Amino acid sequence: MKINWKEIETKWREKWNENKDFETDPNDKPKKFITVAYPYPNSPQHIGHGRTYTLADVHARFYRMQGFNVLFPMGFHYTGTPILGMAKRVEANDKELINNLKNLYDVPEETIKEFVEPIKIANYFHQEIKAGMVEMGYSIDWRREFTTIDPAYSKFIEWQINTLREKNLIIQGSHPVGWCPKDQNPVSQHDTLGDVEPDFTEYILIKFNFGDYVIPTATLRPETIFGVVNLWVNPEIIYKKVTVNNEKWIVSKECAYKMEFLDKKITYDGEIRGSELIGKTVTVPHRGESIVMLPASFVKSETGTGIVMSVPAHAPFDYQALVDLKKSKIEPELSIKVNAITPISIIETEGYGENPAKETVEKFGILNQNDSNLDDATKEVYGKEFYGGKLKSNTEQFAGIKVAYAKDTIKEWLIKNKHADILLELTNTPVKCRCGSECVVKVLNNQWFLNYGDKDWKELATKCFDSMNILPQEIRSEFNYVIGWLRERACARQHGLGTKLPWDKDWIVESLSDSVIYMAYYTISKFVNDKTIVSNSLTKEFFDYVFLDEGDLDKVSGITKISPDIINKIKKEFHYFYPVDSRHSGRDLVPNHLTFFVLNHVAIFPQSNWPHEIVVNGSVLMNGSKMSKSMGNIIPLRKAITDYGADPIRLAIIISAELLQDADFNMESISGIQNKIETLFEECSKLKSEKLDILEAEDRWIKSKTQNMISHVTIAIEKMRLREALHDILFAFESDLNWYMKRVNAKNRKNISGILHEVNSSRIAMLSPFAPHIAEEIWEKLGHLGMVSTSRWPEFSPSNIDATAIQSEEYLKSIIDDIAKILKVTKITPQKITIYTADLFKSKVYHTILEKIVSGQTNMGIIMKELISDLDTQEVKKNPDFVQKTIKDILSEPTEIRRTKLESKNFNEKNFLVNELAGIGKREFNVEIQIFSESDSNIYDPKNKAKHARPFKPAILIE
């Protein structure tokens, strides 16, 4: 039967809406506060976004059915720069973007025109995303919705950031950023052409003395200063003479330009040709030795300072340039100097001899200094020396130190002695701003930072993490690690949407800093939205009183002009819902948002309001590969809902992967799920609730199995192992139902509708958090009154598990299995099957052995001795084989079954088989099955098989 998903989903969404089922206010019940990272509305959400929200919704719905008063709210994060960047691109008529908006996102053309205003973009996608969330059936309390640029929210952020500053957690300092010189703005990935992240490294500038001048050379390996034998200058380049903070430097034009942004004072004094420098000498800092400047074509003016120090023992470029120079025609005077140069080896590395550069150049078969393989050769030498090398005795006080460690030590030593400086440079040049101009690195020296490097703060956060539930458990160590390396983090920027820094209105609170404690704001936004309070009254005193229980009610009321009753009502609401019981997010937010979320909570709130749980999920793949605009494999969520229905999408996302794994979304999984649900729907539609007075063995069994399933599913969801839970409900349980149907059909029973109704009602109830719409529909078809989403979660009670029933069905299955195996091996067509169960004596021995094994004794010799020493069982010595096999039988069973058997000592195998095996056996194998106990007097045993019978392992004769 085909399901009209859309019709059913609309029907139930309307009912939830009418009943206000998900509007949550404080009441007498215990609460759960479930939150998810709110979306950034710069595009419609796709299936990947849907995963996190769906997981959280399942969580919320599950708790609701378990009797909690669940608050699941949602907001929209307008703060940030990407939307601003988009607006600029729309204004610039960027074809790629407009094409994406039009075709990928289906934005109407008139709307796109309005997108030159950033707020219009945010508003549009806000509504788009919200509509998708509603269509997905998320059980959100929409009365609390807000955006992060609402005036009231800004008041809240001001309070947050002021509070942090009062606690001395916000500091000012300098910081390098990617920078557009034209826009006078920092650039991030979203602001560049081709979406490249500006990536920069720190070079050490070693300052060589050249008369009155300083010639700085840029290097990543300051330790090689001990191996410098000459400098490389490109004779083609015209260098600049500049004054840098009162020193006279000679550097390339490009270098001088870069330094203008690096917090240095630069004045231009003149020029000098590279060729003029050739043959002249400079002195090496610290050592005071004179070395010569030589020509090299590999030296580029745009890299570093345009002059390079030469370490031919360890740098392949330098070694090769020297070789080239020796081969070329140069003035005799210079030639003498060149020939006098010997590489100085300063690093000892396993696998290398005196000159690693030479060895590597030869290994790579380098032809000349413009050979492209030189980059790889350099990488290889640097890599090996950096991690495996040690400084030799000619490096003075650094002798014996590992290179990896020496790098920083020597850098600091050089800078301290004014022999060196720092140059920051983009590594992935050219990086172009969307305005077209080339970006640089800029040092901002009035930047505001959250001091996440603070030890006490970290300690507090660690304490919080230690007491938190982190799901899945594997991700916990990652949080500890992040806390470890976290340093100061810029918390303000100069453009974008958001809240201004209260004490420095040039800055806007950065988007990862204004989204860390906003869960608290959900308890207030409700009152803002219904106009109970207005943003102007949200002062420091108000927040201090409501959130921190600080200050005097009457005073607060006086200042805010809000009545004491209302203030207290809001405060009560906050303290009812807080702390956050569960925070959901994708794993990409682990090293930033989720960690900051904890850091900011512990900084601002008392321990009683620290969050309880974090749930982290992996991303969604589309047919096995990452979703990306360039691949064109992004499926907008709303389109998917239209095409397949919300419930199938929810189920497909959840069934395809466990929490932290990437979920692979594909059409097969969707249609598989649809089929499954359609079948379930059809079956359930036929069932009627009816009472069955006498339960048969298989009825008791399936009811027990249902209890087991309830237990498993409940435990799995508590740990957010939703894939496992859903799999149990939909698939794993199916094999139990199949067995049940087999048993029932063998007996030609017609009175099972009631049992199936009961069993499936539990299944549908448990399915309801996962596929809420269709579950309501089936619930209604099953004849239940009321909504399944507000019904009680099926209760697990161990007393409803009939251990004997479970064990005896297993017994029955194993006999049928054995018969099938024999038939398969022997390939005979059975005429008659005879079963012999073990006698009382064997049963007694069996239980004695079972007891011993359960109590831990598994040694055959000891068990045998103990059996013989007992009068009742001593006869067993005639049949040691039986004891050995029995031990093996028992050991190959799960421990629960062993215990069950211990509990049901009086289980009568023969009686059970006479009642239950004949029918199903006839059905399966199409022959009569006869059952004896081996001690029966009238036994039919032509092949003498009966004596092989063991308890729970009857002997079988097939003829």
Added chain:
RNA sequence: GCGGGAGUCGCCCAGCCUGGUCAAAGGCGUAGGGCUUAGGACCCUAUCUCUUAGGAGUUCGUGGGUUCAAAUCCCACCUCCCGCACCA
């Protein structure tokens, strides 16, 4: 490099936390059968090796160890993937 995760029977993937129901679920593929005018869809059966009695042998990256018992616990190694920041 630092940190994290993973390696399972042709492929994808479950099981590992909590050792015994594990020759190991499910899906795909393959083979046979049913249904159908045919195809598709769907359903059934088989799918490590050997075996004419329910059995045995060899398997879960490699090599060790603990245990009566290891895919599961411990140690070492190999290979692959992800993150390392001012960006939502």
